[in-house]
Amino acid sequence: MDFITIDIIDIIDITIVAFIIWQIYRLLKGTAAMTIFLGIVLLYAIWIIVRVMHMELMSAIMSQVLGVGALALIVVFQQEIRHYLLMIGNRLSRTSNKFLRNLFSSNKATISSTLLSEIVSAIMDMSSTKTGALIVFQRTSDLSSIKESGDLINSEISSRLIETIFFKNTPLHDGAMIISSGKIQYARCVLPVSDNLSIPASLGLRHRAAIGVTEQTDAFALVVSEQTGRVSVVDKGEIMVLQAGDNLSEILTKKMSW
Numbered sequence: 001m002d003f004i005t006i007d008i009i010d011i012i013d014i015t016i017v018a019f020i021i022w023q024i025y026r027l028l029k030g031t032a033a034m035t036i037f038l039g040i041v042l043l044y045a046i047w048i049i050v051r052v053m054h055m056e057l058m059s060a061i062m063s064q065v066l067g068v069g070a071l072a073l074i075v076v077f078q079q080e081i082r083h084y085l086l087m088i089g090n091r092l093s094r095t096s097n098k099f100l101r102n103l104f105s106s107n108k109a110t111i112s113s114t115l116l117s118e119i120v121s122a123i124m125d126m127s128s129t130k131t132g133a134l135i136v137f138q139r140t141s142d143l144s145s146i147k148e149s150g151d152l153i154n155s156e157i158s159s160r161l162i163e164t165i166f167f168k169n170t171p172l173h174d175g176a177m178i179i180s181s182g183k184i185q186y187a188r189c190v191l192p193v194s195d196n197l198s199i200p201a202s203l204g205l206r207h208r209a210a211i212g213v214t215e216q217t218d219a220f221a222l223v224v225s226e227q228t229g230r231v232s233v234v235d236k237g238e239i240m241v242l243q244a245g246d247n248l249s250e251i252l253t254k255k256m257s258w
């Protein structure tokens with residue numbers, strides 16, 4: 001039975017394919033495209049069985065269907081493909097920039113303890129008053145398209161300015177603030193909203209926007225809930241709600257020392 005003979009190349013081949021399928025599953029998990037992906041995997045499995053059983057007509061029909069389906073995949077999964085390529089690019093960019101920072105220590109992005117305390121003070125005050133806020137901290141990804149949707153501020157960081165911008169009666173409160181190079185650069189920015197279906201329904205548009213921008217770029221975000229006052233840190237598409245005893249200053253220091 002030669003068809004079940006397995007050598008080292010077969011093992012490597014199977015391992016690589018399994019890894020690719022797992023990565024695609026992780027990428028699509030929780031999205032509307034997941035059902036389509038499972039259907040395609042089922043069709044492909046049936047095609048393999050048909051070929052093994054030498055059912056020539058059925059094999060030819062399914063070969064044509066899957067051949068055309070490859071083009072359909074590009075159309076159906078264009079957002080997921082873009083997301084995946086962005087994720088790979090961000091990881092490579094983060095790795096290369098980390099190497100450069102280690103090589104040239106002066107390039108390491110940091111923020112002074114004074115400015116950090118101003119941010120923490122504003123976040124805590126807004127949390128206590130249940131003032132909704134969304135702050136994005138730029139790392140290496142280009143946020144030009146996002147910045148263009150907002151208003152230029154280019155001001156030094158201060159807790160009073162942050163709180164004033166997010167005060168509900170100000171024109172700039174609705175949208176995201178962009179902090180970069182130790183300054184409040186833009187306010188009222190529009191962010192891409194995540195379409196991940198696994199996001200809890202209890203999380204509003206601010207949280208979905210924070211998840212969306214951190215999925216598509218290497219930036220991270222702070223969110224203050226207008227309903228509960230809870231503070232969340234969002235990075236790499238994952239959200240962490242601060243609990244009692246969590247030190248926001250320490251968390252931000254680590255995030256800013258990427």
